[in-house]
Amino acid sequence: EAGVTQFPSHSVIEKGQTVTLRCDPISGHDNLYWYRRVMGKEIKFLLHFVKESKQDESGMPNNRFLAERTGGTYSTLKVQPAELEDSGVYFCASSHYSSPNTEAFFGQGTRLTVV
Amino acid sequence: GNSVTQMEGPVTLSEEAFLTINCTYTATGYPSLFWYVQYPGEGLQLLLKATKADDKGSNKGFEATYRKETTSFHLEKGSVQVSDSAVYFCALKGDMGSSNTGKLIFGQGTTLQVKP
Numbered sequence: 001e002a003g004v005t006q007f008p009s010h011s012v013i014e015k016g017q018t019v020t021l022r023c024d025p026i027s028g029h030d031n032l033y034w035y036r037r038v039m040g041k042e043i044k045f046l047l048h049f050v051k052e053s054k055q056d057e058s059g060m061p062n063n064r065f066l067a068e069r070t071g072g073t074y075s076t077l078k079v080q081p082a083e084l085e086d087s088g089v090y091f092c093a094s095s096h097y098s099s100p101n102t103e104a105f106f107g108q109g110t111r112l113t114v115v
Numbered sequence: 116g117n118s119v120t121q122m123e124g125p126v127t128l129s130e131e132a133f134l135t136i137n138c139t140y141t142a143t144g145y146p147s148l149f150w151y152v153q154y155p156g157e158g159l160q161l162l163l164k165a166t167k168a169d170d171k172g173s174n175k176g177f178e179a180t181y182r183k184e185t186t187s188f189h190l191e192k193g194s195v196q197v198s199d200s201a202v203y204f205c206a207l208k209g210d211m212g213s214s215n216t217g218k219l220i221f222g223q224g225t226t227l228q229v230k231p
Contacts, residue, residue, distance in 0.1 A: 043221040098217025100147040101166040108158035
């Protein structure tokens with residue numbers, strides 16, 4: 001069974017440009033999460049999808065970030081326009097349930113560098 | 116709100132040394148606690164978990180005990196190997212009574228380097 005897959009693995013863009021990150025969760029997992037780790041700090045929650053619906057987007061930093069999950073399968077996270085402080089590693093995770101003891105499976109992350 | 120604090124790194128040890136990485140948390144109710152590990156060039160992997168007080172999670176020689184009285188979940192290993200070099204993250208997930216949506220709250224990560 002394939003794990004969580006993220007594309008691209010690395011992206012270097014200039015300030016002001018647009019970047020779209022993609023996450024393919026494990027097949028059948030209704031719950032999909034986006035997280036971000038900036039500058040070696042803690043990994044912070046961005047948002048949570050249940051199927052195609054946004055369950056919790058309290059961690060989204062500002063309106064330059066747009067996440068979608070059309071059809072409840074893969075998800076995209078678009079940053080437009082990118083700023084220097086958006087640099088970091090973006091992780092996607094998926095799980096079958098959202099209960100406290102359910103394991104979330106993570107992708108390898110996308111390292112975004114804004115120059 | 117919920118939060119996790121883990122010891123600052125990096126931690127550098129010699130092979131076969133004893134490892135402790137401290138983790139404390141703040142949370143309402145009864146959260147579940149996790150340790151995740153990120154090996155170089157790889158994604159986050161669940162290392163172990165504990166879902167209620169006094170539970171001990173264990174995997175690959177690592178152990179951590181859920182201590183509610185001290186709100187801690189310290190990671191330990193009796194004899195580390197070079198292959199254990201990685202970044203370790205302590206995390207919690209709130210219980211369903213705290214309107215939790217299943218999101219994880221992470222600590223800042225501790226880099227472990229084990230030298231031969």
